Amino acid sequence: MFDVATVRKDFPVLEREVHGRPLVYLDSAATSQTPQQVIDACTRIHAEHNSNVHRGVHALAEEATEAYEAARAAIARFVGVDASGVVFTKNTSEAFNLVAHSYARRRLGPGDILLATQMEHHSNIVPWQLVAPEAGFELRYVPVTAEGYLDREAFDAIVATGRVKLLAVTAMSNVLGTLNPVAELAGAVRAANEDAIVVVDGAQSVPHVGTDLAALNADLLCFSGHKMLGPSGIGVLAGHWDLLESMPPFLGGGEMILDVTLEGSRFKQAPYKFEAGTPPYVEAIGLGEAVAYLERLGMTNVRAHEVELLERALPALRGVEGVSVHGPSDPAQRGAAVSFSVEGLHPHDLGTVMDREGVAVRAGHHCAKPLMRALGASATTRASFYVYNTLDEVDALVDAIEATQRFFRP
Numbered sequence: 001m002f003d004v005a006t007v008r009k010d011f012p013v014l015e016r017e018v019h020g021r022p023l024v025y026l027d028s029a030a031t032s033q034t035p036q037q038v039i040d041a042c043t044r045i046h047a048e049h050n051s052n053v054h055r056g057v058h059a060l061a062e063e064a065t066e067a068y069e070a071a072r073a074a075i076a077r078f079v080g081v082d083a084s085g086v087v088f089t090k091n092t093s094e095a096f097n098l099v100a101h102s103y104a105r106r107r108l109g110p111g112d113i114l115l116a117t118q119m120e121h122h123s124n125i126v127p128w129q130l131v132a133p134e135a136g137f138e139l140r141y142v143p144v145t146a147e148g149y150l151d152r153e154a155f156d157a158i159v160a161t162g163r164v165k166l167l168a169v170t171a172m173s174n175v176l177g178t179l180n181p182v183a184e185l186a187g188a189v190r191a192a193n194e195d196a197i198v199v200v201d202g203a204q205s206v207p208h209v210g211t212d213l214a215a216l217n218a219d220l221l222c223f224s225g226h227k228m229l230g231p232s233g234i235g236v237l238a239g240h241w242d243l244l245e246s247m248p249p250f251l252g253g254g255e256m257i258l259d260v261t262l263e264g265s266r267f268k269q270a271p272y273k274f275e276a277g278t279p280p281y282v283e284a285i286g287l288g289e290a291v292a293y294l295e296r297l298g299m300t301n302v303r304a305h306e307v308e309l310l311e312r313a314l315p316a317l318r319g320v321e322g323v324s325v326h327g328p329s330d331p332a333q334r335g336a337a338v339s340f341s342v343e344g345l346h347p348h349d350l351g352t353v354m355d356r357e358g359v360a361v362r363a364g365h366h367c368a369k370p371l372m373r374a375l376g377a378s379a380t381t382r383a384s385f386y387v388y389n390t391l392d393e394v395d396a397l398v399d400a401i402e403a404t405q406r407f408f409r410p
Contacts, residue, residue, distance in 0.1 A: 002302075029337040068279070071288025081238045092222045101131060101250050113161065119170060160192060172205040173368075176327030178335075221236075221238045231282070251276040322343035337384040
């Protein structure tokens with residue numbers, strides 16, 4: 001059974017005080033905290049098994065390689081793909097760049113539409129913009145409604161052209177918390193163009209909601225370890241092996257080759273042809289342990305706990321004078337990232353004073369400037385919850401906002 005008090009004991013940082021107050025960490029949408037089990041797994045590799053993977057025949061090399069590939073298999077199970085469909089990258093951004101250069105730049109052309117949305121993180125916008133001029137495809141974006149949902153009428157109109165060749169969509173907005181109906185959107189795109197593929201930004205959803213690539217009706221899924229209790233510097237591109245195998249390498253160098261001559265090179269099959277050079281094997285093994293930790297908690301329990309926090313947080317925030325909450329009002333239709341604005345206060349001022357109260361929130365544009373413009377804001381303040389947050393910390397969030405209001409308007 002999920003017990004948040006027990007969970008919190010696994011996270012050493014939560015014992016800290018900040019400015020003389022107990023730390024209330026509400027910035028997990030940016031980077032989650034790390035349980036001792038993951039810290040120990042990474043330390044154990046460095047202390048006992050540290051060696052480059054796939055390259056040596058001695059004991060340490062074989063042990064490191066076995067642990068690295070075991071992590072790949074665990075992560076594959078976690079998102080419903082075969083291990084051969086898991087490519088290790090350094091983050092979600094690199095995963096999107098890989099797809100942009102190895103697929104979109106080569107497979108899309110004049111007359112094709114790459115469809116994204118107005119609520120996307122820059123990682124799911126900028127890579128497409130980099131390759132679009134060379135490839136010649138058109139970039140279109142689905143608008144967001146005032147309630148924080150995708151404009152389905154606009155989406156349907158674009159899809160009806162039959163020209164959408166690639167749908168790139170977030171499963172959960174990092175600003176609005178909106179849970180998008182990815183499988184439904186994907187089905188509509190495929191019905192209009194059987195050659196279309198679907199690429200999902202799972203950076204926010206994979207840590208919080210049980211994920212299965214087939215259930216998403218998607219082809220490729222991008223996510224990061226540092227948002228799901230794992231180390232930084234490790235991300236994943238997960239997908240169907242045959243699609244990955246059809247894509248050329250994105251980066252060249254050691255390990256991803258079968259043979260190299262002065263005239264040319266032959267490459268390994270996916271996923272290894274995308275993992276040039278020494279991979280972040282310690283971080284990958286740490287992410288494998290993070291996945292094991294989440295599996296022990298149970299993703300159904302993780303989601304239920306966050307809904308409970310949202311059921312407390314959303315009405316409490318809306319009950320504070322001058323506070324406007326962005327995104328869906330129904331906790332069942334959103335994730336645990338909650339952005340809000342406070343009348344008369346800049347988010348950076350709000351975040352700075354709240355920090356003095358011991359409450360860590362994010363203030364800024366959240367790498368989603370197009371969405372900020374749609375909201376009519378230059379920035380927002382965001383509180384994001386995870387497995388270690390409590391209902392008391394929701395109350396501490398509200399208290400810190402009110403304390404900040406008093407600070408600026410005594």
